[in-house]
Amino acid sequence: MNVEQTVLARRSATRLTGPGPDDRELAELVELAMTAPDHGRLSPWRLVVLRGDERRLLGEAMAEAAGGAPADRERTAAKALRAPLLISVVLCPRDHPKVPRWEQLAATVCAVHTLVLLLQERGWGSIWRTGALADAPPVRRVLGLAGTEQSLGWLYVGTPDARRPLAPRPPGDARAKLSSLLAPVGPGA
Numbered sequence: 340m341n342v343e344q345t346v347l348a349r350r351s352a353t354r355l356t357g358p359g360p361d362d363r364e365l366a367e368l369v370e371l372a373m374t375a376p377d378h379g380r381l382s383p384w385r386l387v388v389l390r391g392d393e394r395r396l397l398g399e400a401m402a403e404a405a406g407g408a409p410a411d412r413e414r415t416a417a418k419a420l421r422a423p424l425l426i427s428v429v430l431c432p433r434d435h436p437k438v439p440r441w442e443q444l445a446a447t448v449c450a451v452h453t454l455v456l457l458l459q460e461r462g463w464g465s466i467w468r469t470g471a472l473a474d475a476p477p478v479r480r481v482l483g484l485a486g487t488e489q490s491l492g493w494l495y496v497g498t499p500d501a502r503r504p505l506a507p508r509p510p511g512d513a514r515a516k517l518s519s520l521l522a523p524v525g526p527g528a
């Protein structure tokens with residue numbers, strides 16, 4: 340696939356089953372994703388890989404953070420089991436004279452989305468999930484986050500459901516997004 344085909348084919352995969360990429364393949368793809376643009380080459384992020392029972396530990400932490408009746412807690416805990424592989428995205432910002440925090444967040448998102456496209460190209464499905472629990476204290480604890488680090492949620496990764504046809508994607512209105520200073524811009528301008 341070329342980049343255009345990969346971009347067009349990518350969807351957030353809400354139904355994921357096993358298998359997912361193994362540690363070796365994941366490391367290979369992360370290495371490639373590290374070529375994403377990154378001001379100052381700070382690489383201000385890290386990923387925590389959660390498989391098998393590690394997902395259960397995360398689920399328990401999410402349930403502790405969410406609270407509620409036992410049935411609600413069980414439902415929350417089960418969310419961490421929706422894919423064979425969860426990758427916690429952790430922002431590790433540094434004080435830098437030229438690269439503010441927002442740029443470090445932007446670089447992190449560039450790397451994560453590059454990883455998403457690489458996964459797509461290899462036939463793996465993924466979805467980035469966030470929510471109020473992502474950076475809650477029990478979740479931070481189980482992920483072992485340092486004080487300045489921030490959990491940005493999880494990439495859920497696995498085998499996408501091949502029976503689900505690609506949802507049609509309405510074309511984006513590029514003209515509404517484009518402007519210029521001296522002349523109209525965009526197709527048909």
Ligand SMILES: Cc1cc2nc3c(=O)[nH]c(=O)nc-3n(C[C@H](O)[C@H](O)[C@H](O)COP(=O)(O)O)c2cc1C
Binds near residue numbers: 350351467
């Ligand atoms: C930073 C970020 C956080 C997201 N969080 C969630 C989430 O918590 N739950 C969810 O179902 N989808 C989440 N998504 C996926 C979006 O809902 C999804 O990208 C959007 O619906 C468009 O669908 P598509 O990715 O298939 O084009 C998130 C996406 C991003 C980039």
